[in-house]
Amino acid sequence: MAESGAEIEGAADGRQRLRAHLAMLLFASLIAGSFTFGAMTVPYIHAVPLNALRFVLAAGFMGLYAFGIARLRFRWPAAPWRFGINGFLTAVYFITMFIALTMTKPVATSAVYTLVPMMTAVTAWFIVGQRSGPAVLVSLLLAGAGAIWVIFRGDVEALMRFDVGQGELIYLVGCITYSVYTPLLRRFNRGEPALVLSFWTMVATASWIVLYGLPEVLATDWLHLDPLVWWVVLYLAIGPTAICFFLIQFASAHLPAAKVVAYGYLVPAFVILLEGMAGHGWVSFSVALGALVTVLGLAVLALLRDA
Numbered sequence: 494m495a496e497s498g499a500e501i502e503g504a505a506d507g508r509q510r511l512r513a514h515l516a517m518l519l520f521a522s523l524i525a526g527s528f529t530f531g532a533m534t535v536p537y538i539h540a541v542p543l544n545a546l547r548f549v550l551a552a553g554f555m556g557l558y559a560f561g562i563a564r565l566r567f568r569w570p571a572a573p574w575r576f577g578i579n580g581f582l583t584a585v586y587f588i589t590m591f592i593a594l595t596m597t598k599p600v601a602t603s604a605v606y607t608l609v610p611m612m613t614a615v616t617a618w619f620i621v622g623q624r625s626g627p628a629v630l631v632s633l634l635l636a637g638a639g640a641i642w643v644i645f646r647g648d649v650e651a652l653m654r655f656d657v658g659q660g661e662l663i664y665l666v667g668c669i670t671y672s673v674y675t676p677l678l679r680r681f682n683r684g685e686p687a688l689v690l691s692f693w694t695m696v697a698t699a700s701w702i703v704l705y706g707l708p709e710v711l712a713t714d715w716l717h718l719d720p721l722v723w724w725v726v727l728y729l730a731i732g733p734t735a736i737c738f739f740l741i742q743f744a745s746a747h748l749p750a751a752k753v754v755a756y757g758y759l760v761p762a763f764v765i766l767l768e769g770m771a772g773h774g775w776v777s778f779s780v781a782l783g784a785l786v787t788v789l790g791l792a793v794l795a796l797l798r799d800a
Contacts, residue, residue: 506747513747516740517756524606525763527733528599529771530725531591537722540591541706542713544584547726548699551734555695558735559688570693575681580697582674588702589667596660600776600784603764605664607636607787610755612672617749620676636758636790642783675753678745687742695738758791 534543560567570576593602611633682690703710744753761784769775776784 509747513744513753517744517748517753518759520737520740520744521756521759522763523732523737524757525603525760525767527590527729528594528603528760528764529767529773530728532594532599534722534725535591535595537719538713539709540588540595541702542710543722543726543729544587544591545699545702545706545710547729547734548587548695548702550726550730551738552692552695552699554731555688555692555735555738559686559692563688565686565689570685570689571683572681573693575683576693576697579674579677579681579694580699581701582670582677583694583698584701584705586667586671586674587698588705589663593660593664593667596663597658599764599768599773600761600780601658601661602664603760604784604787605661605668606757606760607639608665609668609672609675609757610636612669613675613753616672617676620673621680632790632793633755635793636755636787639758639783639786639790642780642786675741675745678742682746687739687746690742691735691738694742695734755791758787762788 531543559565590602593605614630614633678690741753765776765781765784775781
């Protein structure tokens with residue numbers, strides 16, 4: 494018996510959702526590297542010129558791929574203000590992240606990132622009307638509790654005193670802007686290919702960062718930077734920027750916003766592994782347990798039916 498049109502469409506949608514989940518798994522692993530490798534550049538270059546360079550390069554790479562290799566048509570986007578808004582939100586997020594890395598450890602910073610899904614569940618309701626069911630909210634709260642445990646280093650007394658570092662608070666501001674950015678991707682989507690959306694968002698982000706930090710960009714001694722900086726910038730431009738922008742644009746079209754950013758729950762676990770393998774030390778068992786709780790929260794959320 495031939496499959497009905499609805500069954501075929503449902504199977505296709507299922508495959509796209511599976512691809513979106515796999516895309517976000519790759520996203521989480523690449524983002525984790527930005528915390529560990531980004532922290533290595535702190536002694537050599539400030540946050541603003543570092544991010545200005547990474548986004549200029551990333552926009553160039555994405556443009557070359559989208560309009561050269563993929564042969565998409567290049568034209569000025571409709572309603573360019575959409576990219577101005579999303580670019581501004583993204584710029585705030587990345588600048589606060591790298592400022593925070595000068596004040597705190599990558600594991601603690603990455604734990605703050607895992608609070609984004611809870612905030613996104615709220616912003617997505619206001620911006621695009623996405624409602625999260627009770628099971629989704631429970632999984633978000635479970636993973637958020639694990640993140641808070643990591644942020645406070647598994648110290649109950651520090652938690653009771655709300656002894657959180659300045660770096661974590663600064664990065665929290667960036668995470669709030671990121672929780673607004675993700676649902677806006679769906680709200681502002683006008684049917685353009687994900688590669689095109691990613692390219693213009695990166696162009697806008699690079700423009701905001703360069704305008705904001707032009708004196709620092711010009712004052713940076715680019716010709717005498719440590720070689721490590723150039724390797725890290727290349728990684729940041731290709732992995733956590735160009736590739737990740739495409740991945741989140743693709744996933745946002747097929748998954749609810751809360752599920753998209755929920756893959757951030759994996760980031761602390763990846764960072765813990767990277768930090769240990771890089772020789773920067775392993776976290777305590779109690780902190781690792783908190784990271785494990787966030788991973789379990791993601792597992793529950795991923796298995797739930799899409800809202």
